[in-house]
Amino acid sequence: MKNNNNNFGFALFCLLVLSYPLQLWAASNEVQSIRIWPSPENTRVVFDLAAEPAHNSFALDNPDRFVIDLRQHKAQARLPGTDGEADLITSIRSSYTASNQTLRIVLDLSSKASANVFSLPPTGPYGHRLVVDFKGEQRELPVAQARAQRQPGRDIIIAIDAGHGGEDPGSIGPSGTFEKNLVLPISRRLAELINNEPGMKAVLVRTGDYFVHLNRRTDIARELQADLLVSIHADAFTSPQPRGAAVWVLSLRRATSEVGRMLEQKERHSELLGGVGDVIRDSTQERYLAQTVLDLSMNHSMVSAHQAATHVLTELGQITRLHRREPQAASLAVLRSPDIPSILVEVGFISNPQEEQQLRTAQHQQRLAQSMFQGLRRHFRASPPADSLFAQQRTREYRVQRGDSLSIVAQRHNVSVDALRQHNQLNGDTIRIGQVLRIPD
Numbered sequence: 169m170k171n172n173n174n175n176f177g178f179a180l181f182c183l184l185v186l187s188y189p190l191q192l193w194a195a196s197n198e199v200q201s202i203r204i205w206p207s208p209e210n211t212r213v214v215f216d217l218a219a220e221p222a223h224n225s226f227a228l229d230n231p232d233r234f235v236i237d238l239r240q241h242k243a244q245a246r247l248p249g250t251d252g253e254a255d256l257i258t259s260i261r262s263s264y265t266a267s268n269q270t271l272r273i274v275l276d277l278s279s280k281a282s283a284n285v286f287s288l289p290p291t292g293p294y295g296h297r298l299v300v301d302f303k304g305e306q307r308e309l310p311v312a313q314a315r316a317q318r319q320p321g322r323d324i325i326i327a328i329d330a331g332h333g334g335e336d337p338g339s340i341g342p343s344g345t346f347e348k349n350l351v352l353p354i355s356r357r358l359a360e361l362i363n364n365e366p367g368m369k370a371v372l373v374r375t376g377d378y379f380v381h382l383n384r385r386t387d388i389a390r391e392l393q394a395d396l397l398v399s400i401h402a403d404a405f406t407s408p409q410p411r412g413a414a415v416w417v418l419s420l421r422r423a424t425s426e427v428g429r430m431l432e433q434k435e436r437h438s439e440l441l442g443g444v445g446d447v448i449r450d451s452t453q454e455r456y457l458a459q460t461v462l463d464l465s466m467n468h469s470m471v472s473a474h475q476a477a478t479h480v481l482t483e484l485g486q487i488t489r490l491h492r493r494e495p496q497a498a499s500l501a502v503l504r505s506p507d508i509p510s511i512l513v514e515v516g517f518i519s520n521p522q523e524e525q526q527l528r529t530a531q532h533q534q535r536l537a538q539s540m541f542q543g544l545r546r547h548f549r550a551s552p553p554a555d556s557l558f559a560q561q562r563t564r565e566y567r568v569q570r571g572d573s574l575s576i577v578a579q580r581h582n583v584s585v586d587a588l589r590q591h592n593q594l595n596g597d598t599i600r601i602g603q604v605l606r607i608p609d
């Protein structure tokens with residue numbers, strides 16, 4: 169590397185000399201494709217470009233429009249076709265001014281909307297992009313419903329977060345499978361199983377192919393007052409060998425394993441891919457984290473998450489290979505809700521060719537969902553929230569001793585004789601030694 173230092177200075181000099189006149193005539197940019205990602209909370213329009221954009225934008229009303237000027241642009245008679253659609257965007261048109269090499273793109277809108285415009289560098293499957301995020305109404309969450317149910321016998325609420333989405337494909341398998349496209353159907357299957365279980369309710373954080381900011385993912389879980397946030401991902405590594413599922417919980421320190429460090433890095437990468445322009449990067453996460461370190465409830469959340477993770481791992485271990493037998497710890501933003509126990513399940517390695525194929529099958533996706541569901545149910549059966557239906561249903565057992573009578577057992581457990589009779593389908597008062605009685609909570 170030593171020799172390169174001198175060369176580097178010279179190369180830089182050449183680059184500067186050469187690039188100056190280049191700027192004058194290099195109207196090199198071109199819109200290659202346009203993608204629209206509607207989501208419940210915003211509409212994102214992505215322009216795939218040949219080069220980094222020089223742009224400015226403004227809104228007009230009467231009728232409502234949004235205008236983007238792309239400078240240093242090639243003459244482009246017509247825009248490429250649009251992939252996807254959204255109610256907000258009624259049409260996209262363009263005009264070109266040769267004198268200043270500017271392509272003007274006009275988005276006709278069905279209603280007034282403000283937008284956040286930023287460019288993204290090439291990453292993953294995409295090249296240079298210009299992203300226009302129209303803010304919509306905040307998604308109507310079934311919060312009121314969830315809150316109304318906050319009475320004895322309520323459902324246990326589980327927020328299921330399918331990782332990545334939209335502009336962020338997640339990891340990409342050797343035969344081209346996108347992680348975002350695997351974790352959504354698995355999440356949907358898990359939600360369905362949970363919703364079929366009396367006393368449990370699932371809400372999907374991401375319901376389609378669009379990106380949800382990491383902070384927003386935890387915010388949604390918080391708004392739902394979820395009892396648990398389960399984030400679902402597929403792992404990837406630099407070599408094809410690693411395989412198997414793993415479950416992650418929050419560590420306030422940096423991860424110690426190599427896979428863990430990669431995961432932390434991938435999450436930051438995901439934000440970059442998903443398009444967190446500096447403009448919209450907010451301090452929510454830092455705020456919660458700062459608050460968290462002092463907050464004792466974090467301990468409770470972390471312990472609870474660890475227990476849930478252990479149950480899920482045990483069940484996953486019945487149907488798939490495990491990459492790690494114990495819950496792993498990493499410092500991941502999506503796990504960092506101080507008040508909501510959160511786990512991250514890596515259902516397998518998409519970078520392993522066999523697992524990539526297996527993960528694509530409906531049968532394996534269902535098996536994964538089923539075992540995660542079993543694990544979660546087992547966890548909440550073992551430690552239900554005090555006001556939940558699961559808590560009400562929880563029964564202790566008592567083996568009848570010599571000298572016991574029904575009224576003595578009832579008195580000892582602080583329940584009525586009637587409740588005991590009802591719970592054990594007893595008609596009279598007769599009980600026998602060794603008989604197991606179920607004691608209502």
Ligand SMILES: [Zn+2]
Pocket residue numbers: 331332338339347401402
């Ligand atoms: Zn992922």
